[in-house]
Amino acid sequence: MQSSLSLSFSQGSSAVALAPRSRLSPDSLPLASPAAPASLRFCGLRREALGFSSLRKSGCGASGSVLVASQNRAPGRVSASASDNGSAPKSFDYDLVIIGAGVGGHGAALHAVEMGLKTAIIEGDVVGGTCVNRGCVPSKALLAVSGRMRELQSDHHLKALGLQVAAAGYDRQAVADHANNLASKIRNNLTNSMKALGVDILTGVGTVLGPQKVKYGKDNVITAKDIIIATGSVPFVPRGIEVDGKTVITSDHALKLESVPDWIAIVGSGYIGLEFSDVYTALGSEVTFIEALDQLMPGFDPEIGKLAQRVLINPRKIDYHTGVFASKITPAKDGKPVTIELIDAKTKEPKDTLEVDAALIATGRAPFTQGLGLENVNVVTQRGFVPVDERMRVIDANGNLVPHLYCIGDANGKMMLAHAASAQGISVVEQVTGKDHVLNHLSIPAACFTHPEISMVGLTEPQAREKAEKEGFEVSVAKTSFKANTKALAENEGEGLAKLIYRPDNGEILGVHIFGLHAADLIHEASNAIALGTRIHEIKYAVHAHPTLSEVVDELFKSAKGDSTNYSASDRIDDQRKSHLVKWNTDSASKSRKSWLERIKASMVPWLIDFAICCLTDVLLSLIYSPWRDIFSNFL
Template sequence: MNSIISTSHISSSNYHAFEYHTSLTVFRSSPSLWSLRFCGLRQEAVQFSQLKNRLVSGALKKRRHYVSAAASNGSPSKRKFDYDLVIIGAGVGGHGAALHAVEKGLKTAIIEGDVIGGTCVNRGCVPSKALLAVGGRMRELQDEHHMKALGIQVSGAGYDRQAVADHASNLASKIRNNLTNSMKALGVDILTGFGSIVGPQKVKYGVDNVITAKDIIIATGSVPFVPKGIEVDGKTVVTSDHALKLEFVPDWIAIVGSGYIGLEFSDVYTALGSEVTFIEALDQLMPGFDPEISKLAQRVLINPRKIDYHTGVFASKITPAKDGKPVMIELIDAKTKELKETLEVDAALIATGRAPFTKGLGLENINVETQRGFVPVDERMRVLDAKGNTVPHVYCIGDVNGKLMLAHAASAQGISVVEQVTGKDHVLNHLSVPAACFTHPEISMVGLTEPQAKEKAKKEKFKISVAKTSFKANTKALAENEGEGLAKLIYRPDTGEILGVHILGLHAADLIHEASNAMALGTRIQDIKFAVHAHPTLSEVLDELFKSAQVSFSC
């Protein structure tokens, strides 16, 4: 768990790279605080509506520009920079930061050397969801028992590979255009070319364009990590970047790594007719998930499908198919390093995590040295130099800082940084940021796993409790004939603090947000259990979960 680079050879689970440095604030609820909380939410909604109208009309007017509200006297300083904020990298994190900066009145520029949207939109979470959507429908149509139980008769379900690939490509293009247009409409300057820091508050982009900025955000993301000994040709040995193009569907594909990336692709490939072999260096599949969820996921997502696996082994050498020979994979024992087996498959997907992209950033110009490849930051995303001191006016968000390698985490970090540069201190609670794996059924989680919670409880000398509910007891899930699933709550019975929630089941990725928002707001179980949920809905899975928790603390 020291590094996404060192551990991703062990597993593709980016969860191994998560570093949580922010503790959840202890919050005691009372009727008056509840009132204040809901009033606050209502006020935010009103402010958002007013903001929308102001931004639309403001696009036709001259923008107000501030250097920063962080001036010594708290008032805007006289302009002496080209921009208040320059963001290097126009992925989801950079986009979120840019829009929030405009909302705050900052003159903002964003630099992109590739395409708007970054990895998530173009080579990651967006196109993969298009493929997963197709895979989910194919899986359902091919499940005769499931369809017959609903009274539906289907025969001969098939797919057009190129049309499926086009669906993924078109979705990425549409979202990319949406992001581009949203920034242009609000007045964000989009600068083309690779960006690098050439000195304090000075950035170069393209060949020789140099601009100055009061504050700089690094948001350059990550790239697929390929371990040594593996030869990627982009055709028969591929990374997720190549696989999302779906140029062909192999009869038999080996997937190196059984984390989020590998698990989602196994869902797609098996639905489209492929046989899958997982290669995992650790002794169990899906090592980044809560162990109980991993066990259930193996029973639901692995065992019934055309999937086999090798655990406790490294893929020490992979050779692409050529001259009529298949892809060759040499497996060695993860502990003894002795050769165990050689596999011959049609294709191999390298899903061994992601590595931060810092090439050409000019970090040496501000005396910054990467740590395990990542740009070092503090809890406020301020970049740290070689001596551990903060570099003035330079921040880093997203995959490239290694705190939480998720697109929405990058966006949240970017918004947090903008709050700081405009004079409001803000620290993002990473424990409240949810994650999801979009298999069928889905897996989602927020906070600590049960082993992590036990370790924390041992250190801090408190007890934890666990509550569980099944989708088999949920009316909506049964109506969909999708009763396979579990929701798990890890909490402190003495205070009602939510430590973690893990869900496997229908629409788990959507359900997790009630738990993550409760953690972000500091809501305790003794309060949230009185919330009302519409019936019959899947949300009642969480309702029953919170109601089943036994909390000794009372207001």
């Protein structure tokens, strides 16, 4: 299907949880250990990727005394950088080896170091992967330019604000350099951050040789207790399309912005296609969308998609063909334009032939898993994706888990987003250090950085209603407009909608979709609420600063209706969470009382013994001293 890849969720089989194990013995702890690095992230990247060091000074306090680590301290919390990147078991070269240094591998590596694991990461191309070099980072640089251009080109918008600006122009090479320089900066910072924290960066293509064994480069072989595959994805090009990198291009080529064609066809109207249409139209190009499905933006909630089409497509120099395949695309040659042959998506009958200056193939991405050596561990890919369960553990051809082998990010196909890959990597590290962890993919947000932006988390309305019909519950929808938001009106950006899909019986948030100014930033309140299991009747009492765009989400939650009898203070936590908390509090109180009595007993008994000895000593001394007191007194 020639639409940009939509979010995909899959449920794997459950298996027995990993048993906890200690990575380092207490004797291997250093005398002084630095505090765990902070976990701030940017676009799935740690803050170290932006050039900020996260290591805190440790070892000496204000008095200059050395802090001695207690042997009771959990060894998993010791930073590997404190002891030369950890101490691997004698039978393995590393605790953890990661194949692929993209955002997912980077997130896993840094968390592994924090947990005290000796870690290596293998990269056959450049550090940063698709996101940093050919994806989210350079594309946001181009979109920043397109956003400024739209502001300067909108006479109506500027006049409404009382501004007068001369005609806007741009330097194509300078715009391209901005995107390239940003990618280079983030790539270098990301590399330096891993080196500073003690991650070994190994250069070469990684291949799984067998259980717990990896080859990189020509003949370098290393062993690891656990292995993570994080090889990412590449642009998907359907059959019949010839890519020359000049006039028929993928997103990899488009981000270099080597040219701005007068007329460009974009095959696929998902995230990738929409964002590039925003860039090209802002820079003066005319755009034609070619979409295999019957409507544009098929991956979005239908109501949000219709509004986005009215704002992002109809007023701009964009036309479109839906329900058609591009069966053949021939690059421009010898003065002839790019030719695109269209056929009906259902009947496969010829429909039309287009002649354009350039064509961008934005039909999604395919997993980059060839040559990984998966056959050495009896793993067969499914449409190129590595099969995994909900804990990212790799499943072999017989349906069994492959011990100590994991796969994260685009290569497993669960959710092809950079920050999802990073979250999966962190989840895997939690497991290999003895803590069972299952990532809730329905709580992971996604965003399309058009102008205005589109963001979403959870289920679309059709998906929610399908789920409700199967499981037997009702679904309600609440909406709020940006036109009712003071901050949006002050910016003269009142075009927008926020939509909440929820269960009225218990207040569970099923999905949130936003189209409007800074929608990509606003979605996180909803995604965090879903991740934490927060219900409507809990979050609707939160206070938001006024006037801010965050009040769009505030009003969205407040407008949700439900059975108020279910929303009393005693019912703010659902039965499962309440039961867990009550049990936790009861156990905690019991342990606290027991601990208090033990402390009293431990401190009082020695004191009582000392007191009794002192009293007995006084009595004995009195008895001994009394007969002699009168004699000495008379003598003196």
